[in-house]
Amino acid sequence: MKVGIAGIGHGKFGRRSDATVQELAFEAFRLAMEDVGDLDRKDIDASIIGSVPEYHKQRSLPGVVVEYLGLNSQPAWLTEAACGSSSASIRSAYMAIKSGLHDVVAVLGVQKMTELETPELLALMGRVGDVQWESIFGSTFPGYYAFYANRHMYEFGTTHEQMLKVAVKNHHYGSMNPKAMFQKEITIERAMAAPKVADPFTVFDCCANADGAVCLIMGNEEKVRQLTDTPVWLEGVGSATAAMSLLRRPDLVSIPSAKDAAEQAYKQANVTPDDIQVADVHDCFTIAEILAYEDLGFCAKGDGGKFIDEEQSYIGGKNPVNIDGGLKAKGHPVGATGASQTYEIVSQLRGDAGERQVDGAEIGLTHNVGGIGQYTFVHIYRRD
Amino acid sequence: MPFKWFGKISFVPYTRVTDFADHLKDGKLMGSKCCDCGQVTFPPRADCLGCMSSEFDWIEYSGEAVLNTYTIIHAAPTGFDDIVPYMLGIVDLPEGGRLMGWMGDVAPEEIEIGMKLKVVPRIFDEIPEIKVHYTLEKA
Numbered sequence: 001m002k003v004g005i006a007g008i009g010h011g012k013f014g015r016r017s018d019a020t021v022q023e024l025a026f027e028a029f030r031l032a033m034e035d036v037g038d039l040d041r042k043d044i045d046a047s048i049i050g051s052v053p054e055y056h057k058q059r060s061l062p063g064v065v066v067e068y069l070g071l072n073s074q075p076a077w078l079t080e081a082a083c084g085s086s087s088a089s090i091r092s093a094y095m096a097i098k099s100g101l102h103d104v105v106a107v108l109g110v111q112k113m114t115e116l117e118t119p120e121l122l123a124l125m126g127r128v129g130d131v132q133w134e135s136i137f138g139s140t141f142p143g144y145y146a147f148y149a150n151r152h153m154y155e156f157g158t159t160h161e162q163m164l165k166v167a168v169k170n171h172h173y174g175s176m177n178p179k180a181m182f183q184k185e186i187t188i189e190r191a192m193a194a195p196k197v198a199d200p201f202t203v204f205d206c207c208a209n210a211d212g213a214v215c216l217i218m219g220n221e222e223k224v225r226q227l228t229d230t231p232v233w234l235e236g237v238g239s240a241t242a243a244m245s246l247l248r249r250p251d252l253v254s255i256p257s258a259k260d261a262a263e264q265a266y267k268q269a270n271v272t273p274d275d276i277q278v279a280d281v282h283d284c285f286t287i288a289e290i291l292a293y294e295d296l297g298f299c300a301k302g303d304g305g306k307f308i309d310e311e312q313s314y315i316g317g318k319n320p321v322n323i324d325g326g327l328k329a330k331g332h333p334v335g336a337t338g339a340s341q342t343y344e345i346v347s348q349l350r351g352d353a354g355e356r357q358v359d360g361a362e363i364g365l366t367h368n369v370g371g372i373g374q375y376t377f378v379h380i381y382r383r384d
Numbered sequence: 385m386p387f388k389w390f391g392k393i394s395f396v397p398y399t400r401v402t403d404f405a406d407h408l409k410d411g412k413l414m415g416s417k418c419c420d421c422g423q424v425t426f427p428p429r430a431d432c433l434g435c436m437s438s439e440f441d442w443i444e445y446s447g448e449a450v451l452n453t454y455t456i457i458h459a460a461p462t463g464f465d466d467i468v469p470y471m472l473g474i475v476d477l478p479e480g481g482r483l484m485g486w487m488g489d490v491a492p493e494e495i496e497i498g499m500k501l502k503v504v505p506r507i508f509d510e511i512p513e514i515k516v517h518y519t520l521e522k523a
Contacts, residue, residue, distance in 0.1 A: 154497040
């Protein structure tokens, strides 16, 4: 039995001081219900919320979300895997449907990151690493990826300019995405001259905190075929973890969980990296997209800089990547990002991506990394 | 000495490896060695990753280190804004494991991945409580 996606809804990402977290969820849910058309809320068997709870004032988010969406009394629960939280929801939905327990499941990736005041956010920022051995010296999220960036530059000759080319590409495509937080092109010169965050990164190497929600209506083969003429099937679900601390990783030039998750997903879907016609990868920092090219096998380890130099990740290249703008231009409402990546891939496989459409795309991939690779989810989608 | 005196800001006051902070105050950098399988690691663990034994001994590290990677933090979290920019290094330790700490006497223009460094135990002397940490200095 196949598991597929029948409906998708993507709210506007950005600083959403106009809405509460449940109102953001409603916006995405309503769009997904309109996309499906003929589905009653009582026929949704369960709701799975992907979110990172420490950003919200509201405790135990699923409760308030399902009440506001009118999804009582069906079951609901939260999945948390840092920035991979809504991909964890998709994986849970896949398991629930595949087992026969549920026929139709709503996945809601939702996050409001701007609810906290700056001092609270700065305090949270100081606890992303191992708090016993690392955070006590002031390590930060950008700092962890900067460790990767400097090591990658040392081992393979990758340059900061190559990293910023990723940002230029993603802002280029983000300028065509009305759901994106930033819809403006940038230049290498401007990005290079911007304030420094963690050497070698400037602010243009880093994605932005954002608010937003995305909803996916998933179901078994029979239900999905009833609900849509353009089904997209989830054919490979890979997931793995890696040591929390960089001090306990085998090397600092790849994300081991990403390689493991990709291998599982390719095997299950019976495809190779060369078959991936469109991909959304986790570019929380520019180096992260370069690591993704390599860890997903789009190019050899160490060749990620060359891959972007040659524009192989643009439309028309070997594997178009983040042609919705990526986290970089869309903004990164952490719990919503995995569902947002899936929204883009489903749109592409349906042929609905407008001026950003990859002609004839049939197979797509999402790569959603939690934390600094503590968790990775790689999902492969295919249309009929 | 409670573990909360280790580092600039403490998040974890209680741990089974609390003696680490005392040893550091005495100028010793200690890793852990499993009493059952002998696995040596840094940062120290009370419970062995290899064989799941919960019996461990302290083992003194030489402080020898090789720089694996580094960064310079410009945007700091709460409690670190008074020292920006600061340089963080990750070093490989020959006895086993890695360590993250502040770079000491190495200027940004001198920093080179692969360079030999020394982990030096330190006592903060500018604050009333005895706080301990370590820095990475030129070998």
